[in-house]
Amino acid sequence: MERRMEILRAIVEDYVATNEPVGSKVLAARHGLSISPATIRNEMAALEDEGLIIQPHTSAGRIPTDLGYRVFVDRLSTVKPLSAPERRAIDKFLEGAVDLDDVVARTVRLLSQVTHQVAIVQYPSLTRSAVRHIEVLSLAPNRLMLVLIADTGRVEQRILELPRDMDESTLTLLRSKLNARSVGKKLAALPETLKGLEEEFTENTATNIRQVIGVILEMAIERSEERVVVSGTSNLARHAPDFNESVHPVLEALEEQVVLLRLLGEAVDEMKVKIGHEQENKKLHSTSVITTGYGPTGDAVATLGIIGPTRMDYPTSMGAVSAVARYVSRFLQEEI
Amino acid sequence: MERRMEILRAIVEDYVATNEPVGSKVLAARHGLSISPATIRNEMAALEDEGLIIQPHTSAGRIPTDLGYRVFVDRLSTVKPLSAPERRAIDKFLEGAVDLDDVVARTVRLLSQVTHQVAIVQYPSLTRSAVRHIEVLSLAPNRLMLVLIADTGRVEQRILELPRDMDESTLTLLRSKLNARSVGKKLAALPETLKGLEEEFTENTATNIRQVIGVILEMAIERSEERVVVSGTSNLARHAPDFNESVHPVLEALEEQVVLLRLLGEAVDEMKVKIGHEQENKKLHSTSVITTGYGPTGDAVATLGIIGPTRMDYPTSMGAVSAVARYVSRFLQEEI
DNA sequence: CTTGGCACTTGCGGTGCCCGAGTGCCAATT
DNA sequence: AATTGGCACTCGGGCACCGCAAGTGCCAAG
Numbered sequence: 242m243e244r245r246m247e248i249l250r251a252i253v254e255d256y257v258a259t260n261e262p263v264g265s266k267v268l269a270a271r272h273g274l275s276i277s278p279a280t281i282r283n284e285m286a287a288l289e290d291e292g293l294i295i296q297p298h299t300s301a302g303r304i305p306t307d308l309g310y311r312v313f314v315d316r317l318s319t320v321k322p323l324s325a326p327e328r329r330a331i332d333k334f335l336e337g338a339v340d341l342d343d344v345v346a347r348t349v350r351l352l353s354q355v356t357h358q359v360a361i362v363q364y365p366s367l368t369r370s371a372v373r374h375i376e377v378l379s380l381a382p383n384r385l386m387l388v389l390i391a392d393t394g395r396v397e398q399r400i401l402e403l404p405r406d407m408d409e410s411t412l413t414l415l416r417s418k419l420n421a422r423s424v425g426k427k428l429a430a431l432p433e434t435l436k437g438l439e440e441e442f443t444e445n446t447a448t449n450i451r452q453v454i455g456v457i458l459e460m461a462i463e464r465s466e467e468r469v470v471v472s473g474t475s476n477l478a479r480h481a482p483d484f485n486e487s488v489h490p491v492l493e494a495l496e497e498q499v500v501l502l503r504l505l506g507e508a509v510d511e512m513k514v515k516i517g518h519e520q521e522n523k524k525l526h527s528t529s530v531i532t533t534g535y536g537p538t539g540d541a542v543a544t545l546g547i548i549g550p551t552r553m554d555y556p557t558s559m560g561a562v563s564a565v566a567r568y569v570s571r572f573l574q575e576e577i
Numbered sequence: 578m579e580r581r582m583e584i585l586r587a588i589v590e591d592y593v594a595t596n597e598p599v600g601s602k603v604l605a606a607r608h609g610l611s612i613s614p615a616t617i618r619n620e621m622a623a624l625e626d627e628g629l630i631i632q633p634h635t636s637a638g639r640i641p642t643d644l645g646y647r648v649f650v651d652r653l654s655t656v657k658p659l660s661a662p663e664r665r666a667i668d669k670f671l672e673g674a675v676d677l678d679d680v681v682a683r684t685v686r687l688l689s690q691v692t693h694q695v696a697i698v699q700y701p702s703l704t705r706s707a708v709r710h711i712e713v714l715s716l717a718p719n720r721l722m723l724v725l726i727a728d729t730g731r732v733e734q735r736i737l738e739l740p741r742d743m744d745e746s747t748l749t750l751l752r753s754k755l756n757a758r759s760v761g762k763k764l765a766a767l768p769e770t771l772k773g774l775e776e777e778f779t780e781n782t783a784t785n786i787r788q789v790i791g792v793i794l795e796m797a798i799e800r801s802e803e804r805v806v807v808s809g810t811s812n813l814a815r816h817a818p819d820f821n822e823s824v825h826p827v828l829e830a831l832e833e834q835v836v837l838l839r840l841l842g843e844a845v846d847e848m849k850v851k852i853g854h855e856q857e858n859k860k861l862h863s864t865s866v867i868t869t870g871y872g873p874t875g876d877a878v879a880t881l882g883i884i885g886p887t888r889m890d891y892p893t894s895m896g897a898v899s900a901v902a903r904y905v906s907r908f909l910q911e912e913i
Numbered sequence: 914c915t916t917g918g919c920a921c922t923t924g925c926g927g928t929g930c931c932c933g934a935g936t937g938c939c940a941a942t943t
Numbered sequence: 944a945a946t947t948g949g950c951a952c953t954c955g956g957g958c959a960c961c962g963c964a965a966g967t968g969c970c971a972a973g
Binding site for chain 1: 675676709710712714716722724726732733734735736795808809810811813814815817823824825828829831832
Binding site: 262264265266278282283285286296299300301302 | 933934935936937
């Protein structure tokens with residue numbers, strides 16, 4: 242049994258490296274298994290019965306199935322740490338980032354370059370952030386600009402028309418009351434936090450205030466999770482032969498925010514790997530996804546990861562994803 | 578001569594529609610030219626001498642060269658207006674946009690869907706915008722957040738560490754002085770506008786103020802042009818056979834901000850078309866680019882456009898690009 | 914100048930063939 | 944009982960060949 246798994250590992254590693262179905266002979270030669278091809282053939286037949294490998298056609302070698310990769314990832318491999326120069330490169334790459342947009346943009350680029358795969362990075366979730374400040378600017382007597390700044394560095398702004406004009410003093414009052422109530426509170430709690438605020442104003446202005454509250458809640462809740470950035474799609478083309486048909490469906494899937502968000506899933510700390518058919522989305526059946534959460538505070542407020550062909554170097558890729566997540570988390574903590 | 582051009586137009590239109598080299602016979606049949614195949618052959622030979630068409634191989638029909646497309650675009654075609662339902666779709670698509678990010682995101686998506694090509698949209702240039710408001714928030718005694726809001730809707734923010742603590746009253750003063758000086762002024766003029774501002778403060782705070790000014794200028798000038806959004810890359814794969822080799826180099830080029838910015842070029846009002854080898858970038862020699870400026874005020878503050886295979890439907894694509902630019906300009910004017 | 918006719922070129926799809934890689938099974942060996 | 948060498952078998956890929964169809968250029972006649 243032990244030996245059989247050793248053979249599976251050899252098959253996966255060889256196939257990932259060469260992109261050719263691996264036969265019993267090369268397996269015996271290339272890996273230091275002191276065992277004859279015939280024996281390997283027997284074991285391979287068993288592995289095929291277990292559904293871990295298949296032959297694409299009779300006269301070819303074996304390649305791992307999705308299930309084979311699964312076993313490999315779960316039991317046969319260890320996450321490979323990055324090399325020292327790679328780690329230094331990451332540090333340097335993030336170094337000059339000036340704001341959250343910049344951090345996210347650099348991170349996604351970095352991740353795709355390190356892994357040579359398509360990288361996906363989600364902006365820190367708004368609902369998991371807390372309010373750092375709410376600013377209210379008057380553009381015209383009946384036109385306000387609201388700026389919501391979260392402690393994760395995210396900034397959302399919105400313009401709204403007021404039903405009635407608002408004078409400067411009301412504005413000042415509104416601003417201070419808004420901040421007094423909400424700063425430091427979770428955005429998810431804002432509906433609760435701001436409830437009844439309009440009652441602290443005169444009857445006349447209450448409609449205006451309700452309007453303002455409405456827009457703030459919109460900013461905080463409705464659009465909150467939806468920002469995702471992708472980079473390195475050209476890597477898809479480089480691995481093109483790996484995808485059953487063409488890269489088209491994959492590219493298509495990557496353009497839908499909804500798909501991406503589902504792909505990243507809930508932000509959790511530990512690393513997750515989804516292999517081929519384990520994915521719900523049919524367009525992605527020939528791809529694998531590696532994701533992990535990240536966030537400045539230690540617990541995950543967003544997810545990042547990569548997507549590539551199922552035939553990928555899992556140990557290295559997993560190492561890269563986890564390292565980048567760690568670095569960007571630390572960077573967010575220190576800088577933004 | 579007139580007739581020869583008519584034949585070129587027929588070749589382009591036919592080839593764009595069918596993606597097959599077009600021969601003299603189908604040309605005589607499909608288009609209402611009351612002229613025999615033999616005559617057409619003579620004219621085609623002439624067109625080939627002029628470098629407007631070529632035969633991929635001896636026993637095949639002719640296809641247009643880059644130069645052929647050029648002549649077609651410049652002299653033989655008229656921009657095709659969108660259909661009424663398409664126009665309505667555009668309106669609807671932009672309808673619910675809540676802020677500039679949203680407008681840009683919707684626009685790029687829209688453009689790629691309408692044209693079935695890769696769409697590229699540049700954010701309104703900061704240096705061509707004017708200041709709407711500068712906000713200064715205190716996060717800690719020695720930590721400020723600066724928010725710069727432009728009249729084109731763009732919002733940039735930056736956090737900075739101060740060399741010394743800054744008290745609340747200085748902050749208020751700074752805020753009002755900053756806005757008094759700069760609101761309504763062009764961002765490009767900010768270095769001039771803010772010059773000597775620090776002298777209006779006590780010696781002690783002058784270093785702080787200088788720091789703040791420095792960061793504002795950074796926001797306004799240094800990173801100012803660089804935001805570009807791309808959508809619809811999956812359309813590349815759909816047209817894959819059109820690209821000489823693979824889509825890889827094109828995808829690669831589309832990932833470099835610098836390349837994209839050069840592609841879009843200076844924001845100018847009229848529409849520009851670059852065909853195949855007219856492009857400097859070698860990776861894009863099998864593509865054509867259609868761009869035009871847009872902006873809320875009537876004159877262009879940014880550029881948008883599409884990129885696709887040289888074998889594209891120029892009249893329709895040009896119509897779509899120009900229409901979308903018009904619509905988004907109007908939308909920006911009204912809403913943001 | 915236009916047109917029909919005709920000989921010529923050439924890529925493409927289909928066919929048949931061989932070769933090599935790899936297998937499964939069996940009998941012999943340890 | 945597990946391992947191994949041997950052997951017959953399968954099958955896909957590459958290659959050469961062939962005929963076809965499309966399309967051309969040129970020429971001579973209208």
